Amino acid sequence: MTSTSAAFEKARAEDRAALIGYLPAGYPTVEGSAKALQVMVDAGCDAIEIGLPYSDPVMDGPTIQAAAQHALDAGVRTSDVLRVVEAVAATGVPTLVMTYWNPIERYGVERFAADLAQAGGAGLITPDITPDHGTEWIAAADAHDLDKVFLVAPSSTDDRIAMTASESRGFVYAAAVMGVTGARDASSDLAGPLVDRVRSNGDIPVAVGIGVSNGDQAADVASYADGVIVGSAFVRCLLDHPDDEAAGLEALRALTTDLAEGVRRAAR
Amino acid sequence: MSQTVPSGPMRYEADERGYFGETWGGRFMPEALVAALDELTVAWQDAMADADFVAQFERVLREYAGTPSRLYHAERLSETVGARVLLKREDLNHTGAHKIRNVLGQALLTKRMGKTRVIAETGAGQHGVASATAAAWFDLDCTVYMGSVDTRRQALNVARMQLLGAKVVPVESGSATLKDAINEALRDWVASVDHTAYLFGTAAGPHPFPSMVRDFCRGIGDEARAQCLDQYGVLPDAVAACVGGGSNAIGLFTAFLEDKSVEIHGFEPGGDGVETGRHAATIHAGEAGVLHGARTYVLQDEDGQTIESHSISAGLDYPGVGPQHSWLSAAGRATYTPVTDAQAMEAMALLSRTEGIIPAIESAHAVAGALDLAKRLGAEKGPDATIIVNLSGRGDKDMGTAIEWFGLGDAEEGPEADLDQTETVSQQ
Numbered sequence: 141m142t143s144t145s146a147a148f149e150k151a152r153a154e155d156r157a158a159l160i161g162y163l164p165a166g167y168p169t170v171e172g173s174a175k176a177l178q179v180m181v182d183a184g185c186d187a188i189e190i191g192l193p194y195s196d197p198v199m200d201g202p203t204i205q206a207a208a209q210h211a212l213d214a215g216v217r218t219s220d221v222l223r224v225v226e227a228v229a230a231t232g233v234p235t236l237v238m239t240y241w242n243p244i245e246r247y248g249v250e251r252f253a254a255d256l257a258q259a260g261g262a263g264l265i266t267p268d269i270t271p272d273h274g275t276e277w278i279a280a281a282d283a284h285d286l287d288k289v290f291l292v293a294p295s296s297t298d299d300r301i302a303m304t305a306s307e308s309r310g311f312v313y314a315a316a317v318m319g320v321t322g323a324r325d326a327s328s329d330l331a332g333p334l335v336d337r338v339r340s341n342g343d344i345p346v347a348v349g350i351g352v353s354n355g356d357q358a359a360d361v362a363s364y365a366d367g368v369i370v371g372s373a374f375v376r377c378l379l380d381h382p383d384d385e386a387a388g389l390e391a392l393r394a395l396t397t398d399l400a401e402g403v404r405r406a407a408r
Numbered sequence: 409m410s411q412t413v414p415s416g417p418m419r420y421e422a423d424e425r426g427y428f429g430e431t432w433g434g435r436f437m438p439e440a441l442v443a444a445l446d447e448l449t450v451a452w453q454d455a456m457a458d459a460d461f462v463a464q465f466e467r468v469l470r471e472y473a474g475t476p477s478r479l480y481h482a483e484r485l486s487e488t489v490g491a492r493v494l495l496k497r498e499d500l501n502h503t504g505a506h507k508i509r510n511v512l513g514q515a516l517l518t519k520r521m522g523k524t525r526v527i528a529e530t531g532a533g534q535h536g537v538a539s540a541t542a543a544a545w546f547d548l549d550c551t552v553y554m555g556s557v558d559t560r561r562q563a564l565n566v567a568r569m570q571l572l573g574a575k576v577v578p579v580e581s582g583s584a585t586l587k588d589a590i591n592e593a594l595r596d597w598v599a600s601v602d603h604t605a606y607l608f609g610t611a612a613g614p615h616p617f618p619s620m621v622r623d624f625c626r627g628i629g630d631e632a633r634a635q636c637l638d639q640y641g642v643l644p645d646a647v648a649a650c651v652g653g654g655s656n657a658i659g660l661f662t663a664f665l666e667d668k669s670v671e672i673h674g675f676e677p678g679g680d681g682v683e684t685g686r687h688a689a690t691i692h693a694g695e696a697g698v699l700h701g702a703r704t705y706v707l708q709d710e711d712g713q714t715i716e717s718h719s720i721s722a723g724l725d726y727p728g729v730g731p732q733h734s735w736l737s738a739a740g741r742a743t744y745t746p747v748t749d750a751q752a753m754e755a756m757a758l759l760s761r762t763e764g765i766i767p768a769i770e771s772a773h774a775v776a777g778a779l780d781l782a783k784r785l786g787a788e789k790g791p792d793a794t795i796i797v798n799l800s801g802r803g804d805k806d807m808g809t810a811i812e813w814f815g816l817g818d819a820e821e822g823p824e825a826d827l828d829q830t831e832t833v834s835q836q
Contacts, residue, residue: 195714196587196699198594199438205581218711241436242698246712268701270439272425293440295601300442318440319599 144234144262144287144310147186148345148366157362157403159184160347161396162238162371164191164204165221166211167378172385173211174227176378176392181231183393184400188228189265189369192221192239199267199315201322203372207379218247222259229260236287236310238265244277253280263287263310270300271307278307291315292338294330305341311367312338316350323372324351332364354395358402368403370395420665420736426615426702429739433731435614437701441594444601449616451521456623465516465624472545473501473508475627479635479796484762489779491786491793494644496632496660498800499767505801506628506656507538511607513624515542518605525549525604529593531558531586532722533565534768534801535609540574542607550574553592555585558722565805583716586726590700610653611730614701618658618730625659632796633663642794645785646671649798650773651744652688652724654733656800661742671743674733675777677719678746688717689746690729691737699728705737720749720809721769723801751776753813756803768801769809775799 151158161180165173177188193208193216200208221237229235237256244252244264256264263286266274271290281288287310292301295318305312316331317324331350338346347367352358354373361368377395381388426433435445455461469475478497486493498506511528518526526548530536536552543550552569556578559566569576582588590613597606611621629647636644647664649657651674664670679687687693690705697706699714707715707727717727736742752769755776760766767775778797785793803810811817 194712195582196591198591198700199440199598201595202581209582212713242706242708242714243712245698245703246708246710268436268438268698270435270437270442273434273436291439293438293443295440295443297443300439304439315438315440318601320595 142229142232142234142262144187144236144289145345147234148311151186151366155408157365157406158186158347158367159358159399159403160187160189160367160369161185161374162189162191162369163374163378164193164208164211165224166193166214166216167207167375168210168382168385169214170216170220170224174224176389177224177228178231179389179392180374180396181228181233183396185233185396187234187236189236189238189371190221190224190228192218192237192243194240194243197240199320201320201372203323203375203379204321207375218243222255225256225261226259234262235260236262236265236289238267241266241269249276249280253284253286257284257286261286263289265289265313267291271304281309289313292334294318294334298337301337302341305338305344308344311345311347313369314338314346314348314365316348321349321372322351323353323376331361335365352399355398355402358399359406362403362406363408368399370399420732420741422615422619422732426619428732428735432704432735432738433615433618433702435701436698436703437614438598440598441601444597445614445616447521451517452616452620455517455520461516461520465513468512468516469509469627473512475501475509476631476635477501479632479639482763485759488762489782489786490791491782491795492791493778493782494636494794494796495765495799496628496796498628498656498798499765499771499802503538503541504804505534505538505768506625506659506798507535507609508541509627509659510609510621510624510655511535511538511542514605514607515546515548518548519546521605523603523605525551525600526607527551527553527593527596527600527604528607529553529586529589529609531555531589531725532805533558533562533569534723534805536574536576537565537568537572539607540569540572543574544572551596552576553579553589553596555579555583555589557584558586561722562805585716587700587714610655611658611732612653612700612702612704612728618702618732621655622658622662622732625655626662628656628659628798629661629663632660636794636796640794643667643670644794644796645669645789646673646781646795648673648675648774648778648781648795650675650724650770650800651691651729651733652677652726652770653728654730656798658730658732660796660798661736665741672736672741673777673781674742674744675747675773676744677721677724677773678748678751679718679720681748682746686718687746688719688725688727690727691733691744692746694727696734702731704731704734705729720752721773723768723770724773745777747773747776755779756810757814765799766803767799768803769806771798771800
C-alpha cells in the first residue's frame with residue numbers, strides 16, 4: 141500500500157503539483173478500465189482514483205454517469221473494483237477508490253477497508269459522507285492505515301473546513317465549483333480562496349477538482365493547488381471511442397501527457 | 409411485566425444530527441450541500457418556534473388549502489367490516505391530496521429565507537403539481553424534475569404544472585423514474601443552492617427533511633385525533649395509512665405515537681406480490697442502507713445498488729422510505745404490511761361503490777389494508793371499534809390506470825362485469 145502522501149511528496153520535491161486521474165472501474169470492461177488506468181500511470185498520473193459505479197450518483201454529471209451506468213449494465217461488482225485496484229496499485233502509484241457510501245456499507249465497512257488494504261489501495265474518497273457522519277469509516281480506515289479523503293466546497297464554513305482538514309488523511313479534495321462533475325472552462329474565482337482556506341488549517345495537501353480538461357487549465361490550477369484532479373475529460377476519451385480500444389487508449393495517453401506537462405509548467 | 413421499550417416525550421424524535429433511534433436518518437450528503445441543509449435546519453426550527461410563522465401557516469392551510477379536512481364516518485363500509493371506519497378526507501384538500509400541506513409549509517419557509525426559486529422532484533406528478541401551485545401562489549420560480557418514463561405516463565400532470573407556470577424537466581438518467589428525478593434535483597441544487605430551495609416531496613432524504621416534512625404534514629393526525637375525540641369521545645383503536653416515502657403516514661401517525669392504546673399501521677406497495685420481486689415494500693422486504701442522504705430501509709442488491717421498485721401506484725413507487733418509519737418499525741411502535749396492486753385496485757372499486765369516493769390508488773392501499781384490520785378489531789372489540797384511515801388523495805389522476813385495470817370506458821359494459829373482473833384478478 142502506498143499512501144497518497146507519497147505522490148504529493150514527490151511532486152513537492154519537483155516543485156510542482158501532482159496530477160490525479162480518475163476513471164470508473166468497469167468501463168468499457170473491467171479489464172479495459174485497468175488497462176486504461178495503467179496507460180494514465182505510464183503517461184504521467186501521480187495518483188489514481190478508481191470510481192465505484194453506483195446506481196444513484198448525485199454528484200456526477202452526464203459524462204461519468206454514462207460510463208458508470210454502462211459498467212453497471214454490464215454487471216460490474218464491488219469485487220471487480222477491488223481487482224482493478226490491485227492491478228493499478230501494482231504499478232506503485234497511489235491508488236484510491238472514489239465511492240458513494242451505500243456500496244461500502246453494504247459490503248461491510250470493516251471488510252471493505254481490509255480488502256482494499258489487501259488489494260494495495262491507498263484509501264477512499266467519499267463524496268457523500270462528511271467526517272461528522274463518517275465515524276465508522278474513519279475507525280476502519282485508521283485500523284487499516286488507509287487514506288480518508290473528504291471533500292470541501294466553496295459553500296463550506298470555516299469551521300467545517302477546519303474539521304474536514306483535521307479528519308482527512310492523504311489530501312483534502314476541494315470541489316471548487318458549485319455543481320456536479322464535468323469538464324468546464326475550469327476558471328473559477330472560488331477555487332484559489334478555497335485552497336487558501338484549507339491551507340490555513342495545516343500541512344495536508346489540497347487537490348482541486350474543477351473540470352480541468354487540458355494542459356493549460358492544469359497549469360492554471362497547479363499554480364495554486366497541490367494537486368490537479370481530472371475525471372470527466374479522461375472518461376470522455378474512452379466514451380468517444382466506444383469501438384476502438386487502441387484509439388481510446390491513445391487519446392488517454394495524449395491527454396495525460398498534455399496534463400502532466402501542464403502541472404510542470406505552472407507558475408508557482 | 410417490565411417495559412422493554414423506553415418511553416418519554418422525545419423518543420420518537422430525531423436527535424440534533426437527524427438520527428432516529430441513533431441509527432436511522434442522518435445526513436449522508438455532499439459537503440457542498442451541508443451549509444444549505446444547516447441553514448434550512450436553523451430556519452425551520454426558528455420558524456416553528458415563531459408564533460407568527462405558525463399562525464401564517466395555519467391561515468394559508470385553512471383559507472387556501474381547505475383544512476382541517478373532514479373526518480368522515482364511512483357507514484356502509486363500516487357495516488361490511490363490523491367496525492367503525494373513519495376516513496380522513498385529505499382528498500378534499502386543494503390539489504387533491506395531503507401534499508399541499510408540505511409544499512405550503514416549505515414555500516412559506518422559502519419566502520422567509522429570501523430565496524427566489526424552488527425545485528422539486530415528482531413521480532406521478534402530485535408533488536410536482538402541488539409545488540407548482542405553491543410556487544404560483546407565492547410568486548416563486550419553479551422547476552420540477554420528473555423521470556421521462558413518468559412524463560409520458562402522466563402527461564396530464566405535466567400540462568397542469570406547465571399551466572401553473574412551472575418548468576418540467578424530463579430526466580433520462582438511470583431508470584428515468586422518481587429516484588432519478590431526485591438525483592437530478594439534487595444535482596440542480598448543488599449548483600443553485602444560494603438562491604434555490606429544494607421542496608422535497610416526502611418525509612425522507614437528509615436531515616432536516618424527514619422531520620421538517622413531518623412537521624408540515626402532522627396536521628393530518630393532530631386534526632384527526634381531535635376530531636375523533638370530539639365526534640366520538642374516544643381515541644381510535646388503530647390508525648392506518650399508505651407508505652411510499654411516507655409523508656401522509658407520518659403526518660397521521662405523529663399525533664398518536666404516545667397513545668399506547670392506538671395501533672399504528674402502514675401499508676406498503678406490494679406490487680405483484682413481494683414474493684415476485686416486483687414490489688416497493690421497502691420496510692417489509694428491504695434492508696438497511698443509505699439512499700438519498702438517509703440511512704433507512706432500501707431495496708438494494710448484494711452490492712448496495714438500488715433495485716428498481718414496482719407499484720401500480722406511481723406515488724408509492726420508490727425504493728426507499730422515510731427514516732422515521734424505519735425507526736418506528738425497528739422500535740416496534742408501528743407495523744408495516746404489504747398490499748398488492750390487485751388488493752389496492754379492489755379497494756379502489758369497493759370504496760367507489762360503497763361510499764361514492766374514488767380514492768387515489770396510493771390511498772386505496774391504506775383502505776385495502778384497513779379492511780382486514782377493521783375486521784379483526786371489530787371481532788375483538790365489537791362494532792364500536794374505531795379505525796382512522798388516511799384518504800391521502802383523490803383518484804382522478806388514476807383514471808387511466810383504472811380504465812386499463814377494470815376495462816372501463818366502454819359504454820356497452822355494465823358495472824357488474826367490471827366488479828367481477830376485479831374479483832377475478834384479486835383471486836389470481
